[in-house]
Structures are given as C-alpha cells and as structure tokens.
Amino acid sequence: MKAAPRSLRSLPPEGCLSGFARPGAADMTAKAIAAPAHLGRRGWLAGGVGAAALLAGWPRSALANPGTRPARLITVGGSLTEAVFALGAEAQLVGTDTTSLYPAAAQQTPKVGYMRQLSAEGLLALRPDVVLALAGSGPPLVLTQMRSAGVRVELIERRHEWDDVRRTVQAAGRATGREAAALELQRQLEQRWVTVRARIQAHTGARPRVLFIMAHGGSPLVAGRQTAAHAMLTLAGADNVISGFNGFRPMTAESMAAAAPDAIVTTTQSLQAVGGESAFWRRPELSLTPAWRRRHSGAVLLHQDALALLGFGPRLPQVLEQLHQGLLRV
Amino acid sequence: MNTLALKRSGAAWLSQRPSGPAVLGALALAMLLSLVWASGQGAFGLPLRELPAVLASALWPSAERSAAELVFFNIRLPRLVLAVAAGAGLGLAGALMQGLFRNPLADPGLIGVSSGAALAAAFAIVLGSLWWPEVPLALGTWPLMLMAFLGGAVVTALIYALALGEGGTRVGIMLLAGIAINALAGAGIGLLSYLATDEQLRNLQFWMLGSLGGARWEAVWVVALIALLSALLALRLARPLNALALGEAQATMLGVPVERLKLLCVLLTALVVGAITATTGIIGFIGLVAPHIVRLLAGPDHRWVLPGSALLGATLVLLADAWARTVIAPAELPLGIITALVGVPFFLLLLRSAHARTL
Numbered sequence: 001m002k003a004a005p006r007s008l009r010s011l012p013p014e015g016c017l018s019g020f021a022r023p024g025a026a027d028m029t030a031k032a033i034a035a036p037a038h039l040g041r042r043g044w045l046a047g048g049v050g051a052a053a054l055l056a057g058w059p060r061s062a063l064a065n066p067g068t069r070p071a072r073l074i075t076v077g078g079s080l081t082e083a084v085f086a087l088g089a090e091a092q093l094v095g096t097d098t099t100s101l102y103p104a105a106a107q108q109t110p111k112v113g114y115m116r117q118l119s120a121e122g123l124l125a126l127r128p129d130v131v132l133a134l135a136g137s138g139p140p141l142v143l144t145q146m147r148s149a150g151v152r153v154e155l156i157e158r159r160h161e162w163d164d165v166r167r168t169v170q171a172a173g174r175a176t177g178r179e180a181a182a183l184e185l186q187r188q189l190e191q192r193w194v195t196v197r198a199r200i201q202a203h204t205g206a207r208p209r210v211l212f213i214m215a216h217g218g219s220p221l222v223a224g225r226q227t228a229a230h231a232m233l234t235l236a237g238a239d240n241v242i243s244g245f246n247g248f249r250p251m252t253a254e255s256m257a258a259a260a261p262d263a264i265v266t267t268t269q270s271l272q273a274v275g276g277e278s279a280f281w282r283r284p285e286l287s288l289t290p291a292w293r294r295r296h297s298g299a300v301l302l303h304q305d306a307l308a309l310l311g312f313g314p315r316l317p318q319v320l321e322q323l324h325q326g327l328l329r330v
Numbered sequence: 331m332n333t334l335a336l337k338r339s340g341a342a343w344l345s346q347r348p349s350g351p352a353v354l355g356a357l358a359l360a361m362l363l364s365l366v367w368a369s370g371q372g373a374f375g376l377p378l379r380e381l382p383a384v385l386a387s388a389l390w391p392s393a394e395r396s397a398a399e400l401v402f403f404n405i406r407l408p409r410l411v412l413a414v415a416a417g418a419g420l421g422l423a424g425a426l427m428q429g430l431f432r433n434p435l436a437d438p439g440l441i442g443v444s445s446g447a448a449l450a451a452a453f454a455i456v457l458g459s460l461w462w463p464e465v466p467l468a469l470g471t472w473p474l475m476l477m478a479f480l481g482g483a484v485v486t487a488l489i490y491a492l493a494l495g496e497g498g499t500r501v502g503i504m505l506l507a508g509i510a511i512n513a514l515a516g517a518g519i520g521l522l523s524y525l526a527t528d529e530q531l532r533n534l535q536f537w538m539l540g541s542l543g544g545a546r547w548e549a550v551w552v553v554a555l556i557a558l559l560s561a562l563l564a565l566r567l568a569r570p571l572n573a574l575a576l577g578e579a580q581a582t583m584l585g586v587p588v589e590r591l592k593l594l595c596v597l598l599t600a601l602v603v604g605a606i607t608a609t610t611g612i613i614g615f616i617g618l619v620a621p622h623i624v625r626l627l628a629g630p631d632h633r634w635v636l637p638g639s640a641l642l643g644a645t646l647v648l649l650a651d652a653w654a655r656t657v658i659a660p661a662e663l664p665l666g667i668i669t670a671l672v673g674v675p676f677f678l679l680l681l682r683s684a685h686a687r688t689l
Contacts, residue, residue, distance in 0.1 A: 095660060098661075110660055111660070111661055112660045112661050113658070113660070113661025113662060114532070114661070116529070116532045116533060116536060117532075117536050117541070117543070117661075117662070117664070118661075119373065119543060119655060119659075119660065119661060119662035120405045120543070121372045121373045121374045121401055121405045121406060121655060122373040122374075122655070122659050122660030122661055122662055123660060124373075124374050124397070124400075124401055124405070125372075125373035125374040125375065125659065125660050126660055127397070136529050139471070139536075139543060139544060140471055141471070141543070141544055141546055142543065145404060145405060148400075148404065149397070149400050149401075149404075246527070247527045247528065248528065
C-alpha cells in the first residue's frame with residue numbers, strides 16, 4: 001500500500017511526457033515541422049532526424065509502433081486527407097476530421113470531430129501512430145496529450161501559397177511511409193502548376209475584378225484580404241474587389257455597389273445551400289453590381305468545390321486552371 | 331372542495347418529506363455510483379471491469395505502461411475529478427446565490443462572474459493574437475484561464491460596488507445591476523466575435539459552450555482545492571442563510587451579521603465559479619437546477635440544500651460529461667450543450683409537477 005502515493009506522484013502532471021520522451025527532441029521536431037517554409041531542405045532533414053530520434057527515444061510506448069506495419073494515421077484537415085488518398089495510402093487512415101469530405105470515401109472513415117475541438121480519448125481510441133493536422137488544430141492540450149501517449153503529431157501550416165501544397169504532399173508521404181510516391185506526385189503537381197501559372201502570367205488582358213462569396217448557411221459572407229479565397233483570386237489573375245478588411249464579413253448592399261465586381265466566384269456548396277444560380281442572383285445586395293446585369297450570360301458566376309478551391313491541397317493546379325479559364329470568359 | 335383536498339394532500343406530502351440527512355445520503359450514494367459508472371465510459375475501449383487491473387498496475391508499476399493506463403490516468407481521471415469539482419462548485423454557488431437573493435431564479439451567473447469571464451476570454455482570444463501572437467489562446471491554455479478568472483473577478487467586484495449603498499449592500503440593486511452588466515458583457519462579446527477571424531470565432535464558440543476537455547492535472551488540482559475550501563466555508567453559512575430567508579431585518583435581529591454574510595456569499599461564488607469557468611468555459615444550468623431539485627427533495631433548509639446541491643451538481647456534470655465524450659465518439663459534444671439540452675426540459679417537467687407547489 002505504501003507504493004500508492006509514490007507511484008501516483010510519479011505520474012508527471014502534463015500527461016507523462018517527462019517520464020517517457022526527451023522533451024528536447026520533441027520540441028525540436030515540433031519546431032522543425034511547424035516552420036518548414038523557413039527551413040527548406042535542411043530543415044526537413046533536421047525534422048526527419050528529429051522525428052527519428054523521437055521515435056527511437058521512445059521506449060516501446062504503448063501506442064507508437066516502430067515501423068513493423070504501416071503507420072495508422074489520423075488526418076485533421078480536408079486537404080491532408082486528400083493528399084493521403086492521392087498517395088493511395090487510404091487504407092492507413094483510421095480517422096479523419098469533419099472537413100475531410102473529398103474523395104467521397106473519406107466520409108466513410110470514423111470522424112474525430114471538428115479540427116479545433118478534438119477529443120484526446122477519442123483520438124487515442126483509434127490507436128493512431130501519427131496525427132497529421134493543419135496548424136490551428138486543437139485544443140493544444142489534446143495535441144500535448146497525444147504526444148505524451150507516444151503518437152507523432154505533425155502540424156502543417158497554411159500560408160495560402162503554392163508551398164502549402166508541397167508541404168502537404170511531403171507530410172503525407174512521410175506519415176504514410178510513401179516518400180517516393182509523394183515525390184512523384186509532387187513532381188506532377190509542380191509541373192502542372194508551372195504550366196498554369198505561366199499561362200496566367202502570359203495573359204495580358206485587364207485583370208477582372210472579382211468578388212468571392214461564401215454562403216454555407218446563414219447570411220452570405222464576402223472574402224477580404226488574408227483569406228484563402230483572396231489568395232486564389234490573385235493566383236488566378238483576378239483582383240479581389242474587397243480590400244478594406246481581412247477575413248470574411250457579411251455583405252451589405254451599399255458596399256457591394258461600391259465594390260462593383262465584374263464577376264462572382266463562390267463555392268459549389270454555397271450554390272447548393274442557397275438553392276441554385278437563380279436563387280443566388282436574387283440576393284438584393286447583388287442587384288447593384290455590374291456582374292448582376294450580365295447574370296444571364298452564364299459567365300459571371302463561377303463556382304468550385306469549397307475544399308478544392310480553398311484547401312490548398314493536391315487539387316490546387318487543376319482548380320486554378322479551371323478558375324482561370326472561367327475568368328477569361330468574363 | 332377540490333383545492334382543499336389538494337392542500338391536504340400537499341400538507342400530507344410535506345409531513346412525509348424525507349429527512350435532510352437521508353436525502354444527503356442518497357445524493358452522496360448517487361454521486362459515488364455515477365463516479366464509478368463514468369470512470370468506465372469513454373471512447374477508448376476501457377470498460378469498468380478492466381479498471382481494477384489498471385489501478386493495480388498503477389500501484390505496482392511494471393517497466394512498461396499500457397495504453398489503458400495512459401488513457402485512464404492522464405485523460406479520463408483528471409476529467410472525472412474536474413467534473414466532480416466543477417459540478418459541486420456550480421451547484422454550491424447556485425444554492426448560495428438563491429439563498430442570498432432569496433430568489434429561485436438566481437444562478438451564479440447573476441453576479442457577473444460568468445459573463446465577465448466570457449468577456450475576458452473573448453477579449454483574449456480575439457485581440458490577444460495582436461499583442462502576443464505566439465501565445466496559444468484556446469480552451470485549457472493558461473493565459474486564457476488567467477484572463478477569464480480575472481475578468482470574472484473584476485465584473486463581480488463592479489456589480490458589488492454598484493450595489494453598495496448607505497445602509498449596506500442592496501440585494502435588489504445587485505440583481506438588476508447583474509442583469510444589466512450581463513447584457514453589456516453580451517454586447518461586448520458580440521462586438522468581439524464580429525471582429526474575430528474564423529479561427530478565433532471557433533475557439534470562442536467552443537469556450538462559450540463549455541467542455542471538460544481542458545482537464546489537466548495542474549488545473550484540476552487548483553479547481554478541486556478551491557471547490558473543497560469553498561464548500562467547507564459555505565457549509566458554515568447554512569444557518570445564517572436560513573435566518574436571511576426570513577428577511578434582512580429579521581436576520582439582523584437574530585444576530586446574523588448580514589453584510590458580512592452577503593460579502594462572503596459573493597466572494598465565495600466569484601472565487602469558485604471564476605476558477606471553474608476559467609478551466610471549463612461556461613457550463614450552464616447546473617447552478618440553477620441542482621439547488622431546485624434538492625429543495626424539492628429535502629425542503630428549503632440550507633443545511634441540506636448547500637451540501638445537497640454540491641453532491642447533485644457533481645452527479646449531473648459527471649453524467650453529462652460521460653455522455654458528451656461518448657455519444658458521438660471519437661468526436662465529442664460540448665458539455666454546455668448537453669447540460670442545457672437535458673437540464674432545461676427536465677427542469678420544466680419538474681416545475682409542472684405537483685411537488686413544485688411547495689417551492
């Protein structure tokens with residue numbers, strides 16, 4: 001009985017990190033993974049070494065698996081799930097978050113909830129080896145608990161740039177143990193990306209002035225700066241008519257009239273939620289815009305799958321090309 | 331004739347009311363049973379019958395710790411302890427507030443501690459990233475907990491100060507000031523959520539819905555200690571609160587230091603609810619419902635209402651959280667949704683029942 005208080009006290013308060021891992025190694029890996037854009041290839045190397053040290057340093061933890069079978073994987077973030085599917089490693093997926101909607105098979109995996117409200121016990125119940133998550137997933141405590149249970153947690157940043165796709169594919173390759181396939185996929189995507197960008201940059205006509213609207217239930221929101229939508233419009237060779245604020249805001253009739261967009265880009269899901277194109281144009285705020293006057297031309301309302309358009313995943317080159325094609329007709 | 335019969339049966343029921351200690355015993359038993367049951371609930375397959383083995387292996391540790399041990403001692407157990415502490419604290423605070431205001435509508439949020447904590451949390455989540463971009467601000471992180479606690483304390487102090495008058499604290503003014511300040515805090519939260527980015531909005535939203543997911547041992551010990559000390563202090567207030575139920579003047583004549591009693595009630599509530607809310611976000615309805623149920627069972631005597639509310643509050647939160655973390659596993663529902671979703675209809679049913687006429 002005397003052993004009781006001692007053994008209970010020996011449980012470190014923060015999960016059992018200090019009891020198992022070397023915190024230094026864990027920190028190093030976390031940093032290397034969290035800021036890959038600055039680090040480039042050497043950073044990745046350091047990250048890889050760090051991760052290897054981390055795994056090696058873990059004394060046969062209950063949940064980690066030292067590579068005898070394919071790693072069990074949980075992805076948190078639709079584009080990460082897409083990348084795992086693109087590598088053909090979907091059999092390794094034991095759970096995905098609620099934003100993982102594409103491809104359709106991803107919806108059949110157990111759902112771990114919304115990315116910012118993960119449950120530690122829920123995740124551990126799926127007995128993962130790796131959790132691959134977009135930065136901002138959490139709560140942070142849950143990620144800490146995952147790490148202390150011996151699960152490798154990789155966070156992938158979103159900066160709304162081409163590098164996001166590269167980081168996503170690389171991370172998926174590392175997590176699934178399919179580095180070679182990831183390199184090949186990355187090469188293909190890169191090729192397509194370079195072609196599309198060259199075509200967009202070669203286009204000399206006026207840049208169309210475009211408004212991005214999201215209406216996934218509730219009142220429609222328009223995209224300001226520092227959004228994935230803003231980045232995509234810019235990449236596709238258009239100007240976002242909203243430059244006065246960051247993030248998404250509700251649209252007002254007067255500001256729509258002042259913004260005077262030539263065309264509108266939205267998500268397929270928004271159109272479905274609103275009830276089709278004609279219902280979409282019935283919003284009174286839009287009736288004062290140049291785009292509204294040409295609404296019957298069929299060329300001024302473009303829509304794309306939300307995850308493809310805003311996820312910065314493997315479908316980026318493809319969706320960018322389609323967006324550019326559509327905008328050319330404006 | 332009919333009403334007379336009803337009155338008679340009501341009186342008969344009153345005389346048959348179970349004694350206070352019996353009710354307390356039953357509530358304590360219910361809490362223990364829920365605690366044992368809840369410790370076998372969770373997404374991770376770790377049922378009750380395997381727990382003895384897990385506990386034994388913790389007492390006599392082997393070289394290797396099993397996954398079940400990790401899950402139980404680092405994830406599930408702190409949650410259970412937090413559920414007991416938070417539920418007990420909220421129930422107790424609710425009973426104190428209803429005793430202080432002599433109003434069954436009162437709940438701990440009334441003195442502004444919850445809304446103050448929420449406003450401060452919203453402030454930290456939305457504007458914090460401007461000043462400290464490196465500090466993570468989500469449910470269960472230290473800076474956010476500290477901000478929320480301070481926010482609760484400041485707003486409570488403000489409402490208390492507003493209610494201070496010549497002859498002491500005017501409880502009626504405190505009630506009205508509480509409602510007004512709560513509305514103001516709501517507006518502030520609305521403004522901040524308008525300014526928030528999508529990510530901040532989600533963090534804020536989950537904070538407002540409450541969750542025990544932020545249970546880590548360091549925080550759990552603090553909350554448990556505060557709840558325990560407050561409970562011990564609050565139990566000494568039972569007789570003075572019974573006297574206060576007769577009216578302030580009567581209580582003063584009975585020798586109760588009424589002003590000190592009011593201050594103590596407010597201080598205890600602010601402390602315990604502030605600590606809980608900072609750790610879990612807002613968990614509604616426990617503070618309102620628990621004292622009511624205990625009063626229906628054991629009568630209005632604060633000697634039973636105060637400890638009974640604590641026991642019942644703990645039971646309710648234990649059960650609600652067990653449900654929250656299993657019903658859509660491996661994901662989990664915010665706890666505040668469940669306490670409201672289950673608590674409110676149950677409460678309404680209770681109000682409609684014949685027993686409610688003794689309120």
